[in-house]
Amino acid sequence: MRILDEVLAYNEQFVKDKEYEEFATSKLPNKRMVILSCMDTRLMELLPHALNVKNGDVKLIKNAGAVINHPFGSVMRSILVAVYQLQADEVLVIGHHDCGMGGLKADDMIPNMKKRGVTQKTLDTLEYSGINVQSWLKGFSNVEDSVAHSVDVIKNHPLLPENTPVHGLVINPETGKLDLVVNGYEN
16 A cells, blocks of 8 residues: 555544544644754654643644754744744744754765756756755754754844744754753843
């Protein structure tokens, strides 16, 4: 059975058995917080348990590395929506050790793209159009510095209320231990 078929078959039974009822909540976060975290599979269940958050407690945004590359991109827009429309009062940026974005290099990724059908002509067209694929596909070398950078982008955003605490943490994906990088109450 293909993955999508498995998902749809399971979902049909999930709905039929009304298993969704235990997850009923409002769209507003009970803990009035928005979290930006990495999409790493190890954090899927570990992160909420390590933070003591349940369904309905927080708004959760995930992307590769918990990185904000552009202050007016979709991640920052999502944070602002959480703050202004969904009553989030605090922001947490949570990176993790052993992240796939740590040390990511375009030179490692581009051959994989080519194996899956992206042509050199496409890459050349992107470069010609002003997209520097080498820098766009660049990761970070230090997770703490990366988290601090994302916190800085959020904290200094011209549309974020000045009194919004923005915290930065790093989680160990094996143990769930959190290390504080930036205490948003002190900035």
